Amino acid sequence: MTEGRPAHILIVEDEPKLAAVLEAYLHLEGFATTILDDGHQVMPFIRSTPPALMLLDLMLPGRSGMDICRELRQFSALPVIILTARIDEIDRLLGLEIGADDYVCKPFSPREVVARVKAILRRATPAATAVAADGLPQAPRGLEVDEQFHLALLDSKELKLTPLELRLLALLMKSPGRIFSRDYLLSHLYADHRVVTDRTIDSHIKNLRRKLQGARPDSEPIASVYGVGYRLEI
Numbered sequence: 001m002t003e004g005r006p007a008h009i010l011i012v013e014d015e016p017k018l019a020a021v022l023e024a025y026l027h028l029e030g031f032a033t034t035i036l037d038d039g040h041q042v043m044p045f046i047r048s049t050p051p052a053l054m055l056l057d058l059m060l061p062g063r064s065g066m067d068i069c070r071e072l073r074q075f076s077a078l079p080v081i082i083l084t085a086r087i088d089e090i091d092r093l094l095g096l097e098i099g100a101d102d103y104v105c106k107p108f109s110p111r112e113v114v115a116r117v118k119a120i121l122r123r124a125t126p127a128a129t130a131v132a133a134d135g136l137p138q139a140p141r142g143l144e145v146d147e148q149f150h151l152a153l154l155d156s157k158e159l160k161l162t163p164l165e166l167r168l169l170a171l172l173m174k175s176p177g178r179i180f181s182r183d184y185l186l187s188h189l190y191a192d193h194r195v196v197t198d199r200t201i202d203s204h205i206k207n208l209r210r211k212l213q214g215a216r217p218d219s220e221p222i223a224s225v226y227g228v229g230y231r232l233e234i
Helices: 016-028 039-048 065-072 089-097 110-123 163-173 182-189 198-215
Strands: 008-012 032-036 053-057 080-084 102-105 143-146 151-154 222-225 229-232
Touching (some): 008 016, 016 032, 016 110, 032 039, 039 065, 053 065, 053 110, 065 080, 102 110, 143 163, 163 182, 163 198, 163 229, 182 198, 182 229, 198 222
Parallel strands (some): 053 080
Antiparallel strands (some): 143 151, 222 229
16 A cells, blocks of 8 residues: 555456445455446556556456456556456466466455455565566566576575576566466476476476575565465565
8 A cells, every 4th residue: 555545456346245345345454446347447447547456357247357357468567366256277277377466266255355455465566566668567676587698686696597497487577476377387488398297397496496595585485376376476
């Protein structure tokens, strides 16, 4: 939240009772809110009145949440939590891979949604969410990666990374705080599309996390999201 002004949460949900409950719980925690119930209303609103975070239902009249999120990521790093009753794993991963930061499956506890909103806003420091001229999030503070010269620095300390670890870190840095599924990371790390398992990416993440913690002790630089994947939290 900015000094003297509550963070503004955009609730995009066409179930009036559910939207009202979310609004009430967010108000109790000091947030300001706006409710929209039609997909066509969302992009004009965001462009004119950018919120701090959006709660986005996937199944909307007018325009789907998927389409909204795809367009949004062309120009904004606005944090997005998807609200969905579509619980199969493919839809979950797709929602995250088009740029959503988190998802909550219906039915859910409003308290859980508020907790996730708070967690994402805590991560959304100016360094993590600043947007460069090209519309992409800037790198987290203290972390530098140069793939051309195979160089990675954290707090001015050089990280001794393998080529694959460097590519993995560069990929995570493209959207700090975003959850990347294992399938997504694997498909973007191996140009030859070799057959590898989830355990392969888990091993690379473990090694990368250890090296980052060596440069910044007592930190949790890469968070594991159970059943989904990983996100960079530097």
